[in-house]
Amino acid sequence: MTHVAQPLGGPLLTRGYRVLLGMAGIALLLIAWRFAAGLGAVTGLNDGYPWGIWIAFDVVTGTALACGGYAMALLVYALSRGEYHPLVRPALLTSALGYSIAGVAIAVDVGRPWFIHRIPLRPDLWNLNSALLEVALCVMAYVIVLWIELAPVFLRRWAAGGETGFTRFARAATRGLNRAMPFIIALGILLPTMHQSSLGTVMVLAGPKLHPLWQTTFLPGLFLVSCIGMGFAMVVVESSLAVLAFGRRPETPMLGRLSRAASITVALFLVFRFGDLAVRGQLGALFAAGRYSLLFWLETILFVLPALMFLRATVRRHLGALFGWSCILALAGALYRFDTYLLAFDPGPGWSYFPAAPEILITLGFVAVEVALYVAIVKRFPILGGPSARSGRVEVTA
Amino acid sequence: MSVDRRTALRLIAAGGAAATTTGAVRGDEAPAPPPDAVGLLYDTTKCIGCKTCVVACHEANELPPETREWGDGLYDAPTKLGSRTKNIIKLYRDDQGRESYMKEQCMHCVDPSCAGACMIGALQKREFGIVTWVKDRCIACRYCQVACPFNIPKFEWDARDPRIVKCELCRHLLARGEKPACVRVCPREAVIFGKRDELLAEAKRRIDSEPGRYVPKVYGETDGGGTQVLYVSHIAFEKLGLPDLGDQAPSVRARAVQHGLYQGFVAPAALYVVLGAVVLRNRKRIGNTDEEDDA
Ligand code: SF4
Numbered sequence A: 001m002t003h004v005a006q007p008l009g010g011p012l013l014t015r016g017y018r019v020l021l022g023m024a025g026i027a028l029l030l031i032a033w034r035f036a037a038g039l040g041a042v043t044g045l046n047d048g049y050p051w052g053i054w055i056a057f058d059v060v061t062g063t064a065l066a067c068g069g070y071a072m073a074l075l076v077y078a079l080s081r082g083e084y085h086p087l088v089r090p091a092l093l094t095s096a097l098g099y100s101i102a103g104v105a106i107a108v109d110v111g112r113p114w115f116i117h118r119i120p121l122r123p124d125l126w127n128l129n130s131a132l133l134e135v136a137l138c139v140m141a142y143v144i145v146l147w148i149e150l151a152p153v154f155l156r157r158w159a160a161g162g163e164t165g166f167t168r169f170a171r172a173a174t175r176g177l178n179r180a181m182p183f184i185i186a187l188g189i190l191l192p193t194m195h196q197s198s199l200g201t202v203m204v205l206a207g208p209k210l211h212p213l214w215q216t217t218f219l220p221g222l223f224l225v226s227c228i229g230m231g232f233a234m235v236v237v238e239s240s241l242a243v244l245a246f247g248r249r250p251e252t253p254m255l256g257r258l259s260r261a262a263s264i265t266v267a268l269f270l271v272f273r274f275g276d277l278a279v280r281g282q283l284g285a286l287f288a289a290g291r292y293s294l295l296f297w298l299e300t301i302l303f304v305l306p307a308l309m310f311l312r313a314t315v316r317r318h319l320g321a322l323f324g325w326s327c328i329l330a331l332a333g334a335l336y337r338f339d340t341y342l343l344a345f346d347p348g349p350g351w352s353y354f355p356a357a358p359e360i361l362i363t364l365g366f367v368a369v370e371v372a373l374y375v376a377i378v379k380r381f382p383i384l385g386g387p388s389a390r391s392g393r394v395e396v397t398a
Numbered sequence B: 001m002s003v004d005r006r007t008a009l010r011l012i013a014a015g016g017a018a019a020t021t022t023g024a025v026r027g028d029e030a031p032a033p034p035p036d037a038v039g040l041l042y043d044t045t046k047c048i049g050c051k052t053c054v055v056a057c058h059e060a061n062e063l064p065p066e067t068r069e070w071g072d073g074l075y076d077a078p079t080k081l082g083s084r085t086k087n088i089i090k091l092y093r094d095d096q097g098r099e100s101y102m103k104e105q106c107m108h109c110v111d112p113s114c115a116g117a118c119m120i121g122a123l124q125k126r127e128f129g130i131v132t133w134v135k136d137r138c139i140a141c142r143y144c145q146v147a148c149p150f151n152i153p154k155f156e157w158d159a160r161d162p163r164i165v166k167c168e169l170c171r172h173l174l175a176r177g178e179k180p181a182c183v184r185v186c187p188r189e190a191v192i193f194g195k196r197d198e199l200l201a202e203a204k205r206r207i208d209s210e211p212g213r214y215v216p217k218v219y220g221e222t223d224g225g226g227t228q229v230l231y232v233s234h235i236a237f238e239k240l241g242l243p244d245l246g247d248q249a250p251s252v253r254a255r256a257v258q259h260g261l262y263q264g265f266v267a268p269a270a271l272y273v274v275l276g277a278v279v280l281r282n283r284k285r286i287g288n289t290d291e292e293d294d295a
């Protein structure tokens, strides 16, 4: 069976789509207000909690949830599992969107975004000790790499049609890209390896403000392994959603095998997590009363349950179960990141943070834009593989 | 008597020419205080809580008043450090009910987390080891706030073009050969200015000369890798809100991780070469499964 990807077609401006656009519009207005009145006017941020949900969710969690492209590239190109190839392109698209939106979120979050271009353009000012510098540079580069990896999809559509200068350019670009692609793919593996681990290193500098259950020099390793697990989980989630929303044929067996890869990653994560606590002599803190040990166990349970479930053949054969448990695994990784950046971060007495309503609405707006762009692109460009269940060319799998 | 006057004079004599920019520290070594390091020494037993230094700091740094309405009046009454307050006097009470004033401002760490955090060197340890902020470089990412173990850098949350605000040891006054404003106005010499090593010696002399009067420790000598602002106190330091950081600066660990992973970018470069080779081989083996790509 071939997996020729094709555009879904169909109308764009459905009712659901209008809701998404409405949410994006509200967020846009609030962002305008943020730039007019300052960050304090729209956020719950303060000098004790200078980073809130825009960083913890949109950037730190958002990019990890967008690691599907990274995880699949690792599997297909680094580990040579060619059979997963049909999953690569949709994963790349969600990654490109997720990372691009994270970039926009950073520009809204920093106080003086009009100086952001200095980070890539002024190497003479770089502080090479700063993990955040590494994150910033790699994320910027990775956004570009992701869109280049996807470029053939767009170029092919533009290459169709008569002999104009533009179509000739599109064809030449496609050929050139095809040749350069292995090295771009390698970059697409290297860059997330670097910045996803550095997102962990960033919080090492928070020192004693981060609770000892989370504060460790091993943060980069833990962040890296967990983002790969989240990447696998999100590929399953997105593929199942494509079945539900667009009536694609379920790729259940393939997703089932993928979920096993997720299990292995989670096992690795847990070995590192507990091993690190043991080495640092912090295992006792796991049984201390209070919200920190509670958060830790919640995290751990959310990791362990899906990993165990994916070992069961009945779960792996059932798309709904795969979807549900993958959501939980993604949630586990998200909670681990939220804990590290917010919930286990304590600047001392007298400080508290809860996101303000406009802050939450802006984050929801980002999510809406992401979904809206995804839907528009899969309807107009060949992203999703396999024939549509509606097209009549299906062999229905049980 | 006052260490600070001698040093201030010496600084004038040097004409501020000792402008040795301290470069970023590499690797996991813990830096020593720079040879020209200056700082403050605050003595809780001398402070009477008059807050003259708070007012003087405001004035010297041209900060707007921190207005607050109470009852029928409007007061300039900051209660904590903020974007309009670089210096604050607080009152603390320990378990035995003993009270102590406490002066809070930037500690001018020997190995500052804030500077280690800052991506493009807006915050850096510059001349005299003073940790200063350069507006032109700051993108207001606030990582310095996340990193500072003393919660010192403050942000202008209501500004369209926000700044990071913190004590810079009145470097503009030092440049003119004057002492920091808080030191100049203190009626009890509870806070004095001087070279760090001289202040440290003075602190130890005070502790030794009146046994029992002070906690036998100078906060900042080694805490968090050492600070250029030092404290002697009659009540436990943690009761004054000073965190127990151990002797190692958090930035030492962060640098060790960062440089351990990157090895001066040799590690990522090597990984890239390997990945490139593997992908090239595997892509051939998988076959160019993007069949339409060649159409
Ligand atoms: S006290 Fe905070 S702001 Fe001051 S130098 Fe140390 S880390 Fe930087």
Ligand code: SF4
Pocket: B114, B117, B118, B119, B120, B121, B122, B123, B133, B137, B138, B139, B140, B141, B142, B143, B144, B145, B164
């Ligand atoms: S807010 Fe400014 S000074 Fe602080 S770390 Fe970011 S760029 Fe540096």
Ligand code: SF4
Pocket: B056, B057, B058, B060, B061, B086, B087, B105, B166, B167, B168, B169, B170, B180, B181, B182, B183
């Ligand atoms: S040295 Fe200057 S800026 Fe710092 S607390 Fe004293 S008066 Fe304020």
